[in-house]
Amino acid sequence: MEKKRRRLRIDANSIKTRLLIVLVTTCIFLVLVVAFMGFKTFERTLVYEIGNNRSDVLSQVGDRVKQVKNNTYMISNLYYYDTTTQRYIKELAIQDDERKRNELCNHLDILTAQFKKSLYEGNMDYNVILCLEKGGGYSSAPVPEGYDYMSPQNKIWYKDMLFAKGDIIDVANYRDKKENRSYFCAARAIFDDQGETAAYLMITVNERQIYNMYEHIIPGDGTIYIVDQEGTVISSNNEKLNGFNFFNMKNLDGLFGTEVYTITRMRNVKILFTKYFEESSGFTVLEEIKLASLLAPINRVRFQIILIALAAVSAAIVCAWRLADHTTRPISRLCDFLQQVDEDNLEKQCEVNGYTEINILSQKLNFMLMKMKGLMEGIKQKEQQKRKMELSFLQAQINPHFMYNTLFSVKCMVDMNRNEEASNMLVSFIQLLRSTLSNPDEFVTIRQEFAVLRQYVEIQKFRYDNVFDVIFECDERVEDKRSPSF
Numbered sequence: 001m002e003k004k005r006r007r008l009r010i011d012a013n014s015i016k017t018r019l020l021i022v023l024v025t026t027c028i029f030l031v032l033v034v035a036f037m038g039f040k041t042f043e044r045t046l047v048y049e050i051g052n053n054r055s056d057v058l059s060q061v062g063d064r065v066k067q068v069k070n071n072t073y074m075i076s077n078l079y080y081y082d083t084t085t086q087r088y089i090k091e092l093a094i095q096d097d098e099r100k101r102n103e104l105c106n107h108l109d110i111l112t113a114q115f116k117k118s119l120y121e122g123n124m125d126y127n128v129i130l131c132l133e134k135g136g137g138y139s140s141a142p143v144p145e146g147y148d149y150m151s152p153q154n155k156i157w158y159k160d161m162l163f164a165k166g167d168i169i170d171v172a173n174y175r176d177k178k179e180n181r182s183y184f185c186a187a188r189a190i191f192d193d194q195g196e197t198a199a200y201l202m203i204t205v206n207e208r209q210i211y212n213m214y215e216h217i218i219p220g221d222g223t224i225y226i227v228d229q230e231g232t233v234i235s236s237n238n239e240k241l242n243g244f245n246f247f248n249m250k251n252l253d254g255l256f257g258t259e260v261y262t263i264t265r266m267r268n269v270k271i272l273f274t275k276y277f278e279e280s281s282g283f284t285v286l287e288e289i290k291l292a293s294l295l296a297p298i299n300r301v302r303f304q305i306i307l308i309a310l311a312a313v314s315a316a317i318v319c320a321w322r323l324a325d326h327t328t329r330p331i332s333r334l335c336d337f338l339q340q341v342d343e344d345n346l347e348k349q350c351e352v353n354g355y356t357e358i359n360i361l362s363q364k365l366n367f368m369l370m371k372m373k374g375l376m377e378g379i380k381q382k383e384q385q386k387r388k389m390e391l392s393f394l395q396a397q398i399n400p401h402f403m404y405n406t407l408f409s410v411k412c413m414v415d416m417n418r419n420e421e422a423s424n425m426l427v428s429f430i431q432l433l434r435s436t437l438s439n440p441d442e443f444v445t446i447r448q449e450f451a452v453l454r455q456y457v458e459i460q461k462f463r464y465d466n467v468f469d470v471i472f473e474c475d476e477r478v479e480d481k482r483s484p485s486f
Contacts, residue, residue: 015331020324027316035309039302043295047272050294051261054274058224058285061214062278065226065235068210069170069281071124072186076168076203078115079128080188085111089132089190093198096134104130105138112140125209127183129202137199152187152200161189161200170282172232173243174204182207182242184234207242210235222289229282247286263291334361409463425462428455443482450474 079085088104091097112128131137131151152158160169171185183204190199214224218237226235231247252275256262261274270291277284330353353359406429413422432455450472457470 015328019327020320023320023324024317027320028313031309031312031316035305035312039305042301043298046298047261047263047291047294051259051272051274054272054287054289055260055276057217058274058276058287059278061217061224061226062276062281062283062285064213065210065283065285066278066281068124068184068205068213069186069283072126072184072203072205073168075115075126075128076186076188076201079108079111079130079201079203080166080190082111085130086190089130089199090192092132092134093192093196101132101136108138108140125206127204127206129200129204131200131202133197133199152202157187161187162197164188166191170228171202172228172230172234173207174202175243182235182239184210207235211237219289219293221293222287225286227284227286229284234283249284252284252286334365338365405463406459413462421462425459428458428462431455432459443484445479446474446481446483447479449483450479 084107085104088100088107092100092104108128108130116126126140128140129137130139135151152161155171157169157171166188168186168188171187174183174185174187175181176183183206185202185204187200187202189197190201192198210226215237218224223238224236225233225238225241225246227233227247227249229249230245231249231252232245233241233243233247236242255264255273256275260276261272264271264273266273266288271288272291272294274287274289275284353362406425410422410425410429413419413425432452454472461468
């Protein structure tokens with residue numbers, strides 16, 4: 001188990017594993033970064049194109065609303081500068097007369113019929129309201145009985161109309177509470193010769209007519225607002241906001257800056273907020289669309305990008321594995337060769353080839369092995385010579401006293417006329433010397449050692465008159481075994 005753990009630690013620390021980890025990590029990082037950046041770039045490009053396209057669409061809405069405003073202003077001017085109408089108003093300001101009131105209303109009916117027929121052919125429906133300062137007036141639309149909505153004195157825009165001195169002001173939301181309808185109104189005051197207020201002229205256009213101009217271009221969950229310079233909603237597909245001062249225009253300008261669209265959060269939902277400012281009319285057309293709805297079509301693209309990224313990562317892992325294996329294979333072979341090298345196995349030559357660095361290592365390793373082999377052979381020769389010298393030294397250390405006593409014993413035997421015994425003792429002594437001093441072999445067999453030992457014993461028996469016996473025992477299986485010569 002310990003070996004297995006050690007093996008795992010070695011593998012985890014190997015060049016191949018480290019290289020594979022680095023390559024795979026780098027590839028995965030690059031693929032993920034490229035995929036993420038690619039998707040974000042595609043998303044930004046899509047939002048950019050949609051934002052600019054929606055701004056172009058809103059510009060068309062702005063042009064149509066501008067035309068409505070211009071037409072309303074033109075109609076107001078037609079009534080305002082009609083001399084007959086001005087005459088009746090000034091006369092009624094001086095003296096109220098029922099007959100003149102009826103004549104004024106009949107005259108306005110004729111004008112309204114002519115204008116609607118000759119100018120617009122019914123494409124734009126509008127209502128003319130003329131309120132006299134002394135009460136009463138005219139309306140081109142039927143007035144419900146008991147409902148007097150022709151007096152503007154109780155409106156918040158009344159003072160603005162007076163300060164305009166006859167110029168037209170925009171009333172973003174002229175609301176008919178009786179019928180629960182909202183109107184866009186171009187209002188102005190009419191003064192008599194003394195500069196006193198004589199009447200109020202209002203041209204109203206049903207807000208739903210403006211709504212019909214952009215109804216078909218509203219996205220499924222989008223909202224379009226047409227607001228004036230004060231931020232009051234003139235028209236919207238969300239009717240509840242009509243007439244409300246819903247936007248702070250200064251904050252709105254800061255939000256958009258110089259762009260025609262922005263990504264913001266409204267009611268905790270990310271939206272694409274687009275605007276178009278119609279300079280001549282002063283109206284701003286705004287549109288909000290949930291960003292999730294816009295980006296829904298690219299979910300499939302996101303899925304495809306994920307699949308491509310996974311395929312790229314898989315291919316990168318395979319390539320990294322093959323590259324790491326191809327790169328480290330010569331090193332692994334070189335390591336395997338080195339593990340086989342020891343002092344008894346210096347004959348092999350490294351035949352690992354690969355990159356330039358591997359070839360250099362292989363060549364230098366072969367040269368090193370050759371040098372080691374030469375050094376080892378030199379060491380062995382020196383060791384052999386050293387052993388021979390030691391053996392020679394040991395052989396030379398035969399006791400001189402033993403040699404002296406043996407020769408003295410031979411002399412005594414000769415003096416005692418025991419010549420045959422002296423001759424036999426000399427023969428044994430000469431064989432002993434020949435075996436110990438003249439044998440060039442470093443190793444001899446056990447049998448040979450026993451023969452030398454028997455000669456030594458014979459000499460001792462001659463010296464001591466056979467006062468002892470020696471028994472030699474040796475297993476036949478070891479007689480041919482070799483040992484250092486002593």
